[in-house]
Amino acid sequence: MANILVVDDELGIRELLFEILDDEGHSVELAENAAQARAARLRAAPDLVLLDIWMPDMDGVTLLKEWAANGLLTMPVIMMSGHATIDTAVEATRIGAMAFLEKPITLQKLLQAVDKGLARGTLRTVANNPAGSNAAASQATAGEPGSNQAQGTVPRLVAVNGAAAAASGSPDGAGAHVGHVAAVAGAAGWHVLDLDAPLREARDAFEKAYFEFHLAKEQGSMTRVAEKSGLERTHLYRKLKQLGVDLSRLKRNAA
Incomplete structure (x- = not known):
């Protein structure tokens, strides 16, 4: 920078x-x-x-x-x-x-x-x-969309539903879907979403993966993630804390 x-x-x-x-x-x-x-x-x-x-x-x-x-x-x-x-x-x-x-x-x-x-x-x-x-x-x-380096360092978000989109780097190399389970790629690795779980639990799991993905993509910038998600910064901080997102680790990974 x-x-x-x-x-x-x-x-x-x-x-x-x-x-x-x-x-x-x-x-x-x-x-x-x-x-x-x-x-x-x-x-x-x-x-x-x-x-x-x-x-x-x-x-x-x-x-x-x-x-x-x-x-x-x-x-x-x-x-x-x-x-x-x-x-x-x-x-x-x-x-x-x-x-x-x-x-x-x-x-x-x-x-x-x-x-x-x-x-x-x-x-x-x-x-x-x-x-x-x-x-x-x-x-x-290096950081432009489509460059190999950008694709290698920013985890991609892939919600797999039946025969929907697959992604390289997924657990089996072609996306993951078993029964009523979706795999979502986040900064901490793959999150497995249980689609049979109560709505609130499934939503929290997805939101955590969503925010980890965008924080990694924006190199830990709270300003850009707030703008992307449409949340005020203070609201975003509360949401990340509620979801248990480790901001210190994400910033270390982005450095």
């Missing part, structure tokens, strides 16, 4: 962005003003910067100009503001910012902008270092 620098003078915004990006598996450093951001940039070049425009000591556009003038604008920068004008956004883009996010920032727009920024940073690295292009390309496609 990436090293991301978040620069914003509002504590609440910094904490929120840290929680979301940390949950996505990124290493996040926080700065509340331009001075701290400047020091963080020199200390360890981040892969991506989220930069607020309006700050008390120096605004984000001025800091962006400084980085560009000194040859330090080597990483994608996403500008953020709740009060910026179109002219300000255009100026930031002209200087070198890759995107502009208007506050309040929605989760979907944030993650999309971060993904695009990191992808652009990878392409820039490949362009500047052709010798490493094959390795970078391999890393960029």
Whole structure:
């Protein structure tokens, strides 16, 4: 995952962005003003910067100009503001910012902008270092759907019902169905669902396999699983605890 620098003078915004990006598996450093951001940039070049425009000591556009003038604008920068004008956004883009996010920032727009920024940073690295292009390309496609690596590391969910879908990697190599039993592949292996069990028990077993599957697929990201399942994060945490899902093990496996 990436090293991301978040620069914003509002504590609440910094904490929120840290929680979301940390949950996505990124290493996040926080700065509340331009001075701290400047020091963080020199200390360890981040892969991506989220930069607020309006700050008390120096605004984000001025800091962006400084980085560009000194040859330090080597990483994608996403500008953020709740009060910026179109002219300000255009100026930031002209200087070198890759995107502009208007506050309040929605989760979907944030993650999309971060993904695009990191992808652009990878392409820039490949362009500047052709010798490493094959390795970078391999890393960029490793987790894409359909790649062998992605298929090998993310357990697939297969509910087998009579002659329904089979899956490689199942207990007998072709799916599992014996009598009134269905086999579901989860992060902890195969879950056997007794279809003769009371509805609540069968539902709990399926839900546990469902959440383990998606947590593994999303590399332990509670944010993405909450979005996928349509549950609030707090509700999702309670549901996983109720079902006995071992989050610590899933995160270790995803690491």
